[in-house]
Amino acid sequence: MKPPVSRRSFLKTAGTAGVLIPFAMHGMPLYGFSPRRPLLADPSNDNILVLIQLQGGNDGLSTVFHAPQYENLNAVRQNILVRESDIIPVTGDYGFHPVMEGMKEMWDNESLCIIQNVGYPNQNRSHFRSTDIWNSASHADEFVATGWLGRIFEMTHADYPTGFPNPTMPHPFALTMGKIVSETCQGIGANFSLSLLDPYNPGTAYAAPRATLPGDCYGDKLRFVETTIQQTNGYAEVIKRAAEAGSNRSSKWETLDSELANKLKNVARLISGGLQTKVYIVQLGGFDTHDNQVVSGEAATGRQADLLRELSDAMCAFHDDIGLLGLGNRVAGMTYSEFGRRIRSNDSLGTDHGTAAPMFVFGSCVRGHIHGDHPTIDPQVGTEEGVPMQFDFRNMYGTILAHWLGVTEQEVRNVVYADFQPLPIFKTTCVDTTYVLNTPSTRDWIRLHPNPVHDKIHVTINPESFQGTANATLTMFDGLGSIVDTMARRSISSTNASITIDVSSLPPGAYVLRLESRMGSSIQRFVKQ
Template identity: 25%
Template sequence: MANHPTISMARRRWLQRSMLGVAGAFGAGSLVNLLTATRPAFAADYKALVCVFLYGGNDGLNMVVPSDATRHGQYSAVRAGLALPRGSLVGLSGSDYGLHPAMTALAPAWAAGQLAPVFNVGPLVQPLTKAQFRALPDSSPSLPDSLFSHSDQQILWETGTGDALTRTGWGGRAADALATANPVISVGGNGRFGLSALQGPLVLPGPGATFGANGLQPSDLQWAPNAARKAALDALYAPTAVDALDSDLAGSYARQQRDAFAVSARLGSIVAAQPGGGSTAIDAGFAPVIANGRVTGGLAQQLYQVAKLIEANATVQGNRQIFFAQLGGFDTHGNQIVGGDPLSGDHARLMKALADALAAFNAAMNNLGMGAQVTTFTQSDFGRTFKPNNSLGTDHAWGNHHLVLGGAVRGHATYGSYPTLALGGPDDVGQDSWELQGRWIPTTSVDQYAATLLKWFDATDGQLDTVLPNLANFGSARNLGFV
C-alpha cells in the first residue's frame, strides 16, 4: 500500500485484519474473482458443465469392461485375480461392455440414453502411434510432460495441455473466453481446473456450512457488537471511503470486501440448505444417499451443493456455469479386490461412491426438468496398468476410460477406441519383456474430449483454439459426438 498520511497505522492494520478474516471465511482463491463486477442474471438458455475429478488415477479397465466372450477372455487372462466375472457386470444393453458390479445405480441412466463411456482418453500434444512414441526422446515437445506422475498428469488433465508448468485450467480459460457471469464454481477445493489468468475459482463449502464472514451472518447481527462491527466495515469500505484512500490497491481490497459480502448474501442460504430445507425435487433425486437428514458421502454432498446452485441459477446468475467436484483415493496399488469378491476392496467402494453420487445428481436434474441442460463428465490423473501388480492392485499408466452423463448425451453408445487387450500390443507403450504392463497410448486426447464438451457449451471454434492450444494438432477430429 502507498504511504498516505491520512491513513493511520491502526487503520491499516484494521484493513489488513478484516480482509484476512473475510478471506479465511470464503476460502483461498475465492476473493480474487470477486474483483470482476457481477453481471445481470440470465436464467434463460441455461447450460452447466460439471467436472468430477477422480484423484489418484482411476482403474478405468475395471470401470468399463468388455462383455463379449472373446475380449472378456483376453481381459481375464491378464487381469487374473483382479478380473471381474462376466456375469457380475452391470450390462450396457446394445453394447459389448458392462460397468463394474458396484455401479448398478447408473443402470437407469444407460437405459434412458443419458450415459456414455469414452475410451482411452489422455493427455496428448498430437496424435501418437506406438512407433512414434518409441522413437521420441523423453524430452521431446511432441510428448506430454512427466508421464505416469500423479501431480504432473493431474495438471495436464486440468489444464488441457502437454506442459506441466501451465498455470491456468481449461475450465477457467473457458469461463474467461465465454465471459461467463461467474468463474468456475468449485465444491471440491481450489484446483487448477478453474484457474484463469484473471481469476480463481469460487470455492464453496458443503451443505449446511456458513458461507461468508464468521460472526457477520444476518442471524449474528442481532447481537449489538456484531452489528456495530458490520456497520464499521461497511463504512470503511463504502465507495466514499475508498475515494478518500486515494489508492488503487486499497480500492481493490475495498471492492473485494464489498463484493464478498454481496456474494455471500446472495448465495449463503443456498449453500446452507440441507435435505428437507430446500428443493423436494432435488431431495427426491438424492434420496438413495440421504440418511438422517444429511447427504452421505463426500462426492454426493458436493453434487448436492451443485444441484442446489443449478436450480437457483437465476440467483447464482449467468446462463453458462462450470462446476468442479472431486473424489479421491484412486491410487489403488493394492487391495483393489479382497477375497475374490468383486464387490469388496477399495476400488469397489470407490466405484459405488461414484455411481451413487452421479446417479443421484442426474436424477435430481431430471426431476428439475433440467437434465438436457446439464452435462457431467469425469477426469482422472491417468489410467492404471492392465497387468496387476503383486499386491492385488495396479500401477500408474496413461490412457483411461471416462463417463459422460446427462440428458444431452447421445447415450446407448460408446465413443473412442477401446485398446487392444494384449501386453506389448499396438496400444501398449511397452515393447521389451520387462516393460509389458499394459500402459495404453491414448487414442483420444484431453483436447478432443474437452472440445466436445465446450462445443455443446456453445464455444466457437475460435474460442476452442484459444482454450485448448493443442486442439489444432488433431485436424478435423475436434468433436467426438458424444453430446
C-alpha cells in the same frame, strides 16, 4: 426435446424456470432489475457443466468391460479381476463393474456417453504433473499456469476479479464443492471459482478497515486478501438465497449419505434455486490404488468398488433429481481423472500409474453411446504398458465448450486446443452444431503387417479415415504413451495410403500407431522384436 439453441441469438432465454424461482420466492429480484451480462459470451446459453474429478487415476479396465477381452484380462490381471458373471451387461459385449447399477440405469435412459481411451500424447505418470496437464489443458511438455475453464471465462471477463460481483453479474462463475478451489478455473488474475461446503452458510469475511496497497508483492498479497473479502461477502447472499429457494426431488438421495452424494445434492439444489453459475466442480479422491484395489479373492469388493459405487449412485441420483426438477436439458456432467492405470496388475492387489482411460459424460442431452474402440489386451503385454490413448482429452473439453457452453469453435482453438476435433457427445436434437457428428467405425482404419516386426512395418490406411479431408496425422507412441515419431500432417490420399516405416532402430517392445483426422481417430498396437 429441447429445441436447438441458436448461437449468438439475441433472444435471451432468461425466462426459464431456473432464473425465475428466486423472483417468485422472495417477491423481489436478487439484484434489482439491472440487465444481466452473461457469464460466458453467448447470452442465450444457460447450460451448466458439472465436473467430477476422480483423484488418483481411475482404473478404466475395471470400470468398463468388453466381453471378448475377458480372457486376456484374466491373463494379465487375474488377482484383481471381477468374475465375468458379476459384470453388469450394458450393450452388446460391453459391461460395467458390478457396483455400477446407477450408471447402468442412466445408460438405459440414454443419458450416459462413454468415450474410450482418453489421454494425451507423452503421458506423464506423476499425479501432480498429470493433474496439472488435465486442469490446464496444456501439452505434456508445456507449463500453463491457468486452467482451461479459467481461460474461457477470462476471454470475456479479463477484468475479473476487480468489481465482481456487481448488479449485472451477481452470480459466481464457478463453484468448487470443497475447501480449495479447482485449478480448472484458474485465470490470470484470480481463480474464477469460489469454494463452497454449506450452501446455507457460505460464510462471510470480516470487512476490516481497508488497507493501503503498495505496488510491490506485499501489496499484491494484500490486494488478494481484500478482493477475497469483497467476493466472499458479495457472493454469499446470492448463494444462500439460491439454496433456500431450491429443492431436491429425487427419492434416491434418501439412501445415500456419501460425501459425493451430498455435494451433488447441493449442486442440484443450487441450480434449481436459480443460481446461474456455469460450472460446478466436485471431487472424489482415493483412486490411487497401488495396493488393495480389491479384496483378495473378492475382486468385486474393495477400495475401487467402494469408490465406483459412490460415484455411480451419486451420479444417478443427481441425474434423477435434475430430471425431476425440470432441468434435464440444462445440465450435463463429465468425469475426469489424471490417468488410467497399467494393464497388468501388480502383486499387491493393485495397479500402478498408466495412460488412457474411459471418460463419462452424462445428462439428458448426452448421446447414449460408447464411442471409440474397446481396449485390446495382449496377454503378453509388458508390465509398463498402459491403455494407449485414442482421443485427446482436449477434444472432450472443446466439445463441451463448443456444443454445450456456447463457445465458438475458433475460440476453443485459440484458448484450449489448436488441433480441436469435436467428438459425438451430445444429442443433435439438443445442441446446435455444424460439425460432422457421424461416427464411422474406426477399428479397421489402420492395418499393420508384419506384426510382430523386425525392421520395416507396412501401414495401410483405410480411405474412409480421410474421406472429405486430406489431412491426417500419424503418431507412434511407445508403451509408456510417449511419442516416438510423428509423421505430422502428412497429406494422405488413395495414392499414398500405404506407408512403410523403418523401425529397425527402435528398442524392442510394444508400440502404438495412432491416426487422427477430421473423421476421428484410431489406434493399432504392434510389437517390435
